[in-house]
Amino acid sequence: MRPGQPLLLPANPVFIWGSLLLALLLNMVPLGRTAWLPDFLALVLVFWSVHQPLRVGIGAAFVFGLTMDVQQAALLGQHALAYTVLSYFAITIHRRLLWFSVPSQAVQVFPLFAAAHAIEIAVRMLAGGIFPGWTVFLTPLVEAMLWPVVSVLLLVPQRRAPDPDENRPL
Secondary structure, three states, rough: OOOOOOOOOOOOOHHHHHHHHHHHHHHHHHHHOOOOOOOOOHHHHHHHHOOOOOOOOHEEEEEEEHHHHHHHHHOOHHHHHHHHHHHHHHHOOOHHHHOHHHHHHHHHHHHHHHHHHHHHEEEEEEOOOOOOOOHHHHHHHHHHHHHHHHHHHHHHHHHOOOOOOOOOOO
């Protein structure tokens, strides 16, 4: 934890899994075939893998990846592999990442998002798919720019003031 950073209350497991399911539903909304749209599930998976690595880990990423593969009728395992690698590296750097400010965190997670999308594209191309276009390289940038917004939104329930107590000096 950075010096001067306020203490956070424990994360509610219902909120964690609810936010992951909401991100899954956002990915399932048919918004057209634009390649630069962010992968909301990957964004929320990385966030919770960084902030709660014991609750949201590689197994959850694999299950959500298989769900996305089935929903998008993609090659089975394409998203599962990308999300698993993404979650693994997010858990690997989670202690170091929390020492940075939120905008600096966005710079730090950009290579993770880029690697995950590169894995998806590589698996798709190896299976004989077509190249989705150069706009697909904007997706990791958009996800990194959304990192501060997601960080603020998902940490709001943990920042609420504790119950006041007259006998406690804090």
